[in-house]
Amino acid sequence: MRSSELFNPTLREIPSEAEIISHQLLLRAGFIRKTSGGIYSYLPLGYRVIKKIMQIVREEMDLAGGQEILMPIIQPAELWQKSGRWDVYGDEMFRLNDRHNRHFALGPTHEEIITALVDGDVHSYRDLPLLLYQIQNKYRDEIRPRFGLMRGREFIMKDLYSFDIDDEGLDISYRKMYAAYRRIYERLNLKFRVVEADSGAIGGNESHEFMVLADTGESEIVYCAQCEYAANVEKAVCSVDEEIQNDAALLPVEKVHTPGQKTIQDIVDYLNIPAANQIKTLLYLADDELIAACVRGDRELNEIKLKNILGCNQLFMADEDTVKRKCAAGFGSLGPVGLDVKVYADLEIEKMQNFACGANENDYHYKNVNLGRDFVPESIVDIRNAVAGDKCPHCEGILKIIRGIEVGHIFKLGVKYSQAMGATFLDQKGMEKPMVMGCYGIGISRTMAAAVEQNYDENGIIWPIPIAPYHVIIIPVNSKKEDQMEAARSIYEELNKQGIETIIDDRDERAGVKFKDADLTGIPVKITIGPKTLQENKVEVKKRWESEMQLVPLDLVLDAVKNILGNV
């Protein structure tokens, strides 16, 4: 490709809208342009990267037995009503009506469509297992799209769905996908970690997330320094330290006046009681039932765990009016003692003694409260977020936390959708059974952003070779000098002939401009042709990720490039 013909508008300055590095660099390097909030166009270089990621994903899906199909983006409401998700999915679904006022959605995911599709044409155990996938745009009307491609409202996703005759079959499909996903991220050359995850709104009972490691990631990952355990903080199991002794003498409850003291920190200061010896009480509306959740004062409640335990559809923190109607106290004065709702206490609280909490009366707190004696929770459960320093649930190790970007997510769905939508088959004995499903997603466009988050320097992007838009850029220092252009063209043709994707920067720009653009766009190999070295029939070959270059004789350039790129 000639730079003079390439549509690659680069920006010298950082667009004001871009906050994180991948967003800034993808805009500046001319890979993407915003069309609307969370909705982007991919320019030639950007789309080349997307296509390369897609191709790696496609190859691995095919290798794992997947078959590629393409399903509609516009999906009729009836299918979603059948699965029960039309009302549950909420505002995140783009909805539209046709001229007859029939309802449709822009597909946020495709369980409904594919289940209906398979239901229509698969009726026998002989046709299973079946693994179908597509690579396509998805639409989710996010509350807050942000960070460029990281959280868009329209994004490119690979989604595969597996259909099996039973749980054992699903296990096999799931393991195949797990292995394929590992290969994909290895091939993409990204540092990643697989973590146990919550299966969230999609449902099911086993789930892993594939996280590209990056400080700017939106997800926190808990991992054990000693064993293989790793999990999303939303999922990470918190265990109680069994060695904690709780045999101190129980002191009588004391009600203390705490005027204006509301937060945990207020009480730390005012009563000199450490946060770890307080509990905080949060009131939630779980499908319209008011419940209380208690965790240690210095812990964070994990709403996802709580929601899973409650088994409710919707979980919202109660607003202050609701709280006041229940107990005459505002936020900041709540406690489990004498509270007329079901109380869910975190596991840790069972090991605490003589702790402090709100007295359900403004400006008062209790001291020396004890579980069992002063209040009896509905149940004692794991509802807090894991933190660095917690004990590993699998070994004796200590947990640590890093950040990551969720680029892949695999779920076991079981029969949730097949049952709701009547996707059944006849087994060997002629018995009708629901298909056992799994679903497996990869955020293609997000993977591109994640790759940038992990691979850049002060000059721009440093693409991993497997997904670089081009492999090599040839820069004649002065495009007006015919000998330089001649050498550039001859190398260009030689590399192209070998299938090495090459750009020749034939623009009549000063060398500095070309170098800056080459660095910004992150092409892995740069070949510079300058007057001095050319006299000796040599050119400079430089790797984007190293600072020093090598002088290579003209007839050895191809070898040098091949050597750097490996088997691409």
Next chain:
RNA sequence: CGGGGCGUGGCGCAGUUUGGUAGCGCGUCUGAUUUGGGAUCAGAAGGUCGCAGGUUCAAAUCCUGUCGCCCCGACCA
């Protein structure tokens, strides 16, 4: 949804407090000189100041409404 910020040539911004008819840098175009890390000089094009109302002799500036963009968000009771 709540809070905050912002919409002024393609990009980055100033001007808004105190109304007086729009400016800077980069980019773009033409020409010349230049050519190894975002050149120099000369000239030029390009803006109904997000949109719609209103106030006024006069509105980028004041008022109302509206649209869009960005950031933060249960402060942990």
